[in-house]
Amino acid sequence: MTIPPASVRLFRLAVHLWLIVFLVVRIPVGAYLWVDPVSPTLPGNGFFSWATDAFDTWLPGEAVYVAVPLLLALAVRNLFRPARWYVGLPVWVLYTGLMHRAWLAGSGGQQLMGILLFWSIFIDERSLGPGSSFRHASSVLGVWAVRLQLLLVYAAAAAHKATGTAWWDGTAVGIVATDATYHLGGLAHLPWLCRAITWLLFAFMALFPVAVWWRPARRIALAAGLVFHTATAVFLDIPEMGTAFLVAYALWLDADEAAHFLRPFAQLRTVMK
């Protein structure tokens, strides 16, 4: 089993692009999220509070005025510069701190990105050539932790749905579509389509963790996931959730597939030079 350096490059690029967009679109409401947060303070996280709740432990609340621009700057740096653990660590600490400070606006996508950023500390695509250095080993660990994390998410989501009734009898998407919280009003008038989507989604989540281990099935699973997560990003008001999943897809791509997606960025870099 191999780890294509191109897919790792694409992953790192996608993670930090996601982070930049996530921060920029939140700055207009940053006062409510981070400065004078609406979300009640979380109860601490024991020994690891220094890492996961920096703003309520060793950093004063006002530090968000520095933290957000710093996090943006580090994310931009990581788009162009090689991976360094001592850059990845503060990125994860600051991101997690901000996420917890605005936990009422949180989502599974933000949680997933926190995990991806944690393992990004370990990953360096330059170390993946032949050899057996410590850095090589830590990169392999990080890549496999992310790959398996993605499969776990789908498996857990399918397992929880399997314990209910609405996903079996096909009513789940219809219930969501008629919920005023989401913008799926049009779908609600097509009950047969709601039923079909319910079962397709259920099957997708249950089969994805199995399908990715064979190339033809993997391509179909990733393409189906691309459609599904793009749809949730557009229609479910949680754009960061669908896109966070797509970021994690990068590490399941083959070298040629990853190179294909990297081409526009390589061209952009050439133009900028």
Added chain:
Amino acid sequence: MDSDASTARTPRWQRWIFIAALAHTLVLAAYVLPEAWVPVRARAWSQAYARPLWHQQWRLFAPDPRMTSAWVEVGLSDSAWRPLDAGFADDPAMHRMAGSIARYVEDELDRGLPTPSPAIMQAMRAMVPDIVRDAPHVRFRLVRDRAVDPHHPERRERTITYLDEAP
């Protein structure tokens, strides 16, 4: 994964790294899978391991989607009401924040609490600083549209609960 001339093949000894990642994922699985599927002791160990750094839960619309669509409204001086996030146009983060508050309020009332907890009341007030600034006593209410038949979820019954702060 497939072999490719441009990719690096993982040495045999590094299969142990894959096994370590797999073991990590299995412990996380004990943390995120349905409670009934996981032995009690494994669940306890997984919580101690996963919660500090890798907390996650994947129960969106599961086991079943909520049958109620709920939102909190704030009372205006002219006896009109507006949703908590009305002042934020279509900002997804604030929209989600208002949705989370409504779900907390709903859950707390369903658990038999007479009013939302002080922390959630404070969050509701923090969502509408423009109104709180002008009126010392702000009124809130929870609006719920409940689907009574999952096969016809478009038919919903509305209930309104007024959320007075405990004296």
